[in-house]
Amino acid sequence: MIEYPEIDRYADLDSILHKFDPRAKIVSFLTLIFSIVLIPDLKVALMAFTFSVFILALSKLPLSFVFKYLKWVTMFVLSIFTILALTFPGEKTSFYFISLSKDGIYSGALISIRAIAATMLVFPMIGTMRFDETIKALYMLRIPNSLVQMLMFTYRYIFVFADEFHRMLTAMESKGFKLKTNLYSFAVIGRAIGMLFVKSYERAERVYQAMLSRGYTGNPKTIADFKMDAKDFFLATLIIFFAIFLHLMK
Amino acid sequence: MKAVVVRNLSYVYPDGTKALEGVNIEIEKGEKVAIVGPNGAGKTTLLLHLNGIIRNKNVEIFGKNIENMSREEIVKNIGIVFQDPDDQLFMPTVFDDVAFGPINLGFDKEEVKRRVEKALSMVGLLNSINKCPHHLSFGEKKKASLAAVLSIEPKILVLDEPTANLDPKSRAELIDVIKKLNESGVTILIATHDINALPEIADRVYVLNKKIIAEGSPREIFSNTKLLKENNLEVPEIFKLFEVLRCFGYNCDELPLSIDEAIEHLTKTVETEGGHIHLHIHEHTHDDIEKVKRKYNHHL
Ligand SMILES: Nc1ncnc2c1ncn2[C@@H]1O[C@H](COP(=O)(O)OP(=O)(O)O)[C@@H](O)[C@H]1O
Ligand SMILES: [Mg+2]
Numbered sequence: 001m002i003e004y005p006e007i008d009r010y011a012d013l014d015s016i017l018h019k020f021d022p023r024a025k026i027v028s029f030l031t032l033i034f035s036i037v038l039i040p041d042l043k044v045a046l047m048a049f050t051f052s053v054f055i056l057a058l059s060k061l062p063l064s065f066v067f068k069y070l071k072w073v074t075m076f077v078l079s080i081f082t083i084l085a086l087t088f089p090g091e092k093t094s095f096y097f098i099s100l101s102k103d104g105i106y107s108g109a110l111i112s113i114r115a116i117a118a119t120m121l122v123f124p125m126i127g128t129m130r131f132d133e134t135i136k137a138l139y140m141l142r143i144p145n146s147l148v149q150m151l152m153f154t155y156r157y158i159f160v161f162a163d164e165f166h167r168m169l170t171a172m173e174s175k176g177f178k179l180k181t182n183l184y185s186f187a188v189i190g191r192a193i194g195m196l197f198v199k200s201y202e203r204a205e206r207v208y209q210a211m212l213s214r215g216y217t218g219n220p221k222t223i224a225d226f227k228m229d230a231k232d233f234f235l236a237t238l239i240i241f242f243a244i245f246l247h248l249m250k
Numbered sequence: 251m252k253a254v255v256v257r258n259l260s261y262v263y264p265d266g267t268k269a270l271e272g273v274n275i276e277i278e279k280g281e282k283v284a285i286v287g288p289n290g291a292g293k294t295t296l297l298l299h300l301n302g303i304i305r306n307k308n309v310e311i312f313g314k315n316i317e318n319m320s321r322e323e324i325v326k327n328i329g330i331v332f333q334d335p336d337d338q339l340f341m342p343t344v345f346d347d348v349a350f351g352p353i354n355l356g357f358d359k360e361e362v363k364r365r366v367e368k369a370l371s372m373v374g375l376l377n378s379i380n381k382c383p384h385h386l387s388f389g390e391k392k393k394a395s396l397a398a399v400l401s402i403e404p405k406i407l408v409l410d411e412p413t414a415n416l417d418p419k420s421r422a423e424l425i426d427v428i429k430k431l432n433e434s435g436v437t438i439l440i441a442t443h444d445i446n447a448l449p450e451i452a453d454r455v456y457v458l459n460k461k462i463i464a465e466g467s468p469r470e471i472f473s474n475t476k477l478l479k480e481n482n483l484e485v486p487e488i489f490k491l492f493e494v495l496r497c498f499g500y501n502c503d504e505l506p507l508s509i510d511e512a513i514e515h516l517t518k519t520v521e522t523e524g525g526h527i528h529l530h531i532h533e534h535t536h537d538d539i540e541k542v543k544r545k546y547n548h549h550l
Contacts, residue, residue, distance in 0.1 A: 132342030132382065152342060159384040160336050206337040209303050213332075214402065215325040215354035222346050223359055 008131045015060040017128045021232040022137035028239040029125040035243035036118045042110050049117040059124035066123050077115045081108035136224040168192050253279040253437040259308040269295040271461045282438040284452035288482040291459045293441035301328050329404030331396050333411045338395035339383040351402040369401035389420030406437040413444040445484040449507035488512050497538035498529040
């Protein structure tokens with residue numbers, strides 16, 4: 001079987017963040033993420049980083065699960081860090097025989113730490129609830145309907161398409177096709193992807209027919225039983241205060 | 251009262267494929283009717299006309315032309331379960347899917363929940379209410395997509411190949427649900443080529459192959475070998491078995507179509523023939539068996 005990239009694999013754990021009301025969670029975490037991305041100072045960024053680690057620990061999500069995704073972000077920002085350190089103009093310092101820019105190191109570190117701290121928060125935000133709850137929360141937060149529908153269908157059908165593509169590959173392999181990095185392989189895969197587009201188009205048509213048959217009029221409406229209580233308000237307020245606090249420090 | 255009337259319906263797809271030609275169908279309220287026909291016969295195309303997904307003036311539901319009905323009115327009267335459950339289950343969870351119809355029809359939250367629970371318990375899926383569809387087995391997906399239509403509580407239920415590709419247990423369970431619904435007064439129309447299930451799920455059969463080729467009880471249809479051959483249709487295995495038994499001297503005028511009928515027939519024969527069944531090989535047996543085999547072998 002193929003491994004699906006399931007962000008909500010650990011949605012059934014039990015933690016204070018799993019119990020956090022989805023809407024309050026999304027609003028407060030997005031505020032915090034936004035605030036972290038705008039931090040101008042390295043010391044404050046380090047503080048935010050510490051806070052992110054703390055939040056991640058609260059979520060009880062397995063670290064291996066988080067690092068599987070986070071390592072790509074880390075690799076990306078480290079490469080930016082390296083480039084900045086090597087090329088930024090201004091006062092130089094030397095590390096063995098390499099000449100590095102002091103401002104470059106500072107900006108590089110600031111960017112890296114902000115990015116990692118912010119990305120790290122995505123996991124306790126959407127990894128602690130089922131993805132359908134995330135969608136419902138967005139729906140209830142009055143995010144434009146077309147956006148919510150798009151997310152909803154993407155989430156539902158990405159697995160169907162993954163299966164379909166996998167079946168197609170299996171069928172091709174059973175007829176002796178081997179995936180190599182040559183032109184022939186690319187041509188075959190290209191055709192398979194073309195087929196997948198046609199199939200998707202036909203499926204979309206059938207899905208739409210099924211929706212009409214059940215009274216669809218343009219807005220998929222859902223019911224969600226979210227209840228905000230004092231604890232949710234408290235937690236959300238705390239996180240948003242911290243987000244503001246990060247910018248009051250100097 | 252007629253639940254469904256289709257009058258002189260023809261349809262050509264935009265690419266020129268002739269799918270239906272002058273189809274006439276009448277279904278009484280409370281009946282269970284099957285439409286059988288080979289692949290590409292136009293079964294699915296016909297069903298798409300019944301609730302106006304393909305617009306037309308040829309279909310009447312409870313005496314009213316669907317052309318003059320609002321979408322809401324159509325949806326409340328006639329529910330269609332399509333063949334591929336992945337097309338039917340488009341919401342993030344089973345609950346959302348089954349609630350989709352009732353919410354669209356404007357029921358309040360409590361009523362929506364009541365209907366969702368009722369529909370899911372009917373198909374035995376209440377435990378999976380919060381699962382997302384891609385975590386369900388194929389059989390469960392089929393049941394969930396049936397529940398998603400049942401929650402609308404339509405007066406007429408239309409199913410496209412409900413038993414295709416199901417394992418025996420899920421198939422039996424699904425047939426059971428369909429029978430129960432019919433007993434509770436729902437009019438049933440099933441497009442299928444699952445011939446073995448037919449005697450159980452249909453009182454009356456239409457044979458469709460672009461046109462309506464024949465109409466009658468399952469027994470009438472299965473007794474017409476020429477008709478079956480011309481339209482690439484199978485015959486229930488039980489039916490064939492008893493035809494073979496007849497070659498061995500088993501006395502049987504009305505061939506049974508289902509296990510239940512077979513049990514009934516065997517019991518009656520044993521009772522009237524003094525406690526046992528007498529089979530033997532006589533001079534024509536081998537010729538007769540050859541004839542039966544040839545009759546049902548489409549490849550010859
Ligand atoms: N969207 C379409 N465009 C063109 N031709 C179609 C389309 N859908 C079905 N057909 C054709 O119409 C005929 C009837 O198809 P269908 O109603 O799906 O038959 P059945 O359900 O009995 O297998 C077939 O020849 C099929 O190829
Ligand atoms: Mg079909």
